[in-house]
Amino acid sequence: MNDYPSVLLEAAVQQMSSLPGVGKRTALRHVLHLLRQKPETVEAFASAMTRLRNEVTYCRVCHNISDTELCPICSSRSRDKHLVCVVENVQDVMQVENTGQYNGLYHVLGGIISPMDGVGPKDIEIDSLVERVKNDGVTEVILALPTTMEGDTTNFYIFRRLQDTGVKVSQIARGVAVGGEIEYTDEITLGRSIVNRIEFKA
Amino acid sequence: MNDYPSVLLEAAVQQMSSLPGVGKRTALRHVLHLLRQKPETVEAFASAMTRLRNEVTYCRVCHNISDTELCPICSSRSRDKHLVCVVENVQDVMQVENTGQYNGLYHVLGGIISPMDGVGPKDIEIDSLVERVKNDGVTEVILALPTTMEGDTTNFYIFRRLQDTGVKVSQIARGVAVGGEIEYTDEITLGRSIVNRIEFKA
Numbered sequence: 001m002n003d004y005p006s007v008l009l010e011a012a013v014q015q016m017s018s019l020p021g022v023g024k025r026t027a028l029r030h031v032l033h034l035l036r037q038k039p040e041t042v043e044a045f046a047s048a049m050t051r052l053r054n055e056v057t058y059c060r061v062c063h064n065i066s067d068t069e070l071c072p073i074c075s076s077r078s079r080d081k082h083l084v085c086v087v088e089n090v091q092d093v094m095q096v097e098n099t100g101q102y103n104g105l106y107h108v109l110g111g112i113i114s115p116m117d118g119v120g121p122k123d124i125e126i127d128s129l130v131e132r133v134k135n136d137g138v139t140e141v142i143l144a145l146p147t148t149m150e151g152d153t154t155n156f157y158i159f160r161r162l163q164d165t166g167v168k169v170s171q172i173a174r175g176v177a178v179g180g181e182i183e184y185t186d187e188i189t190l191g192r193s194i195v196n197r198i199e200f201k202a
Numbered sequence: 203m204n205d206y207p208s209v210l211l212e213a214a215v216q217q218m219s220s221l222p223g224v225g226k227r228t229a230l231r232h233v234l235h236l237l238r239q240k241p242e243t244v245e246a247f248a249s250a251m252t253r254l255r256n257e258v259t260y261c262r263v264c265h266n267i268s269d270t271e272l273c274p275i276c277s278s279r280s281r282d283k284h285l286v287c288v289v290e291n292v293q294d295v296m297q298v299e300n301t302g303q304y305n306g307l308y309h310v311l312g313g314i315i316s317p318m319d320g321v322g323p324k325d326i327e328i329d330s331l332v333e334r335v336k337n338d339g340v341t342e343v344i345l346a347l348p349t350t351m352e353g354d355t356t357n358f359y360i361f362r363r364l365q366d367t368g369v370k371v372s373q374i375a376r377g378v379a380v381g382g383e384i385e386y387t388d389e390i391t392l393g394r395s396i397v398n399r400i401e402f403k404a
Binding site: 003004005006007008009011012014015016018019020021022026028029030031032033034035037039042043044045046047048049050051052053054055056064065066067071072073089090091093094097 | 205206207208209210211213214216217218220221222223224228230231232233234235236237239241244245246247248249250251252253254255256257258259261266267268269273274275291292293295296299
């Protein structure tokens with residue numbers, strides 16, 4: 001799939017294949033799908049992307065994507081404002097919300113510390129988190145970052161930065177997935193789940 | 203993943219997930235990828251799609267996507283103009299071109315006959331194929347359509363339409379794929395490859 005019969009087609013495929021995980025062949029399929037739609041449908045597709053990019057705003061408190069200055073979660077009266085769950089990105093907020101197990105607020109870092117990718121503590125929303133903890137009556141910060149080296153680094157950095165504020169800092173439990181077989185759990189996860197075992201309480 | 207924090211985000215995800223095989227989760231990942239790009243990058247992405255849709259033109263002879271009235275293949279002096287390979291769509295032209303085994307022209311139907319999807323002979327470029335065969339000195343029509351029920355129906359319909367023109371009509375060979383194990387070849391394909399066996403010639 002190298003020679004495109006049209007430069008317009010090639011340009012569209014090129015753009016489409018810039019999306020993560022989309023190769024040239026899938027991109028061509030997507031583009032030819034759009035080509036079969038009405039012009040106004042393609043217009044709507046294109047303008048949804050540019051409108052989002054040009055008009056997107058972020059909540060000034062938690063930095064989640066929001067249509068309002070203060071997002072619905074931060075402005076909700078029924079949420080526990082003493083709890084802040086720190087996540088990497090927007091998807092993670094939606095994922096935690098879907099559990100139905102959390103009723104506090106969020107703080108979206110917009111990334112995690114990754115020296116390999118040139119992302120340092122100043123590139124993500126850590127200073128604003130420290131400010132929130134100092135000024136907004138937060139009693140516990142729950143770190144829900146990826147269980148990777150970068151996630152651990154970020155967890156530790158945030159813990160150090162928050163140490164002298166007196167706030168309680170916790171991180172989400174790591175262990176065998178619910179429904180997971182012991183046999184197929186990787187050794188590191190299984191090892192940690194043994195070290196961090198939880199006592200039955202009557 | 204149901205509650206989007208922003209209507210702009212939701213609209214973009216909605217549009218992105220209209221692409222074939224793209225679910226809500228992948229669409230969200232794509233959209234948030236675009237959101238991390240510069241506004242002009244997203245602008246370029248969007249305009250490549252709308253430009254293609256609004257400015258696309260098709261070769262007046264073979265109906266392939268083309269930037270010119272006559273596509274480079276149809277206007278090439280080195281291609282054999284007596285041979286016409288009939289394919290379903292643009293991808294198939296690219297795929298046959300990639301084999302490097304074909305030096306004739308193409309005819310892009312833009313679909314195949316599929317009563318289930320409401321696609322009849324008049325909805326695809328069959329009349330124009332018959333006209334080409336009658337007027338353009340074509341000596342052989344090679345049918346390279348999908349080996350499905352719809353493909354077979356279309357093959358047979360085209361064969362019938364061309365019967366009284368005296369043109370030779372062939373279809374691409376069906377059989378065990380090159381590199382394929384006999385053990386794992388489905389029975390119908392294997393059966394046909396036995397019926398249509400090819401004699402060794404010294």
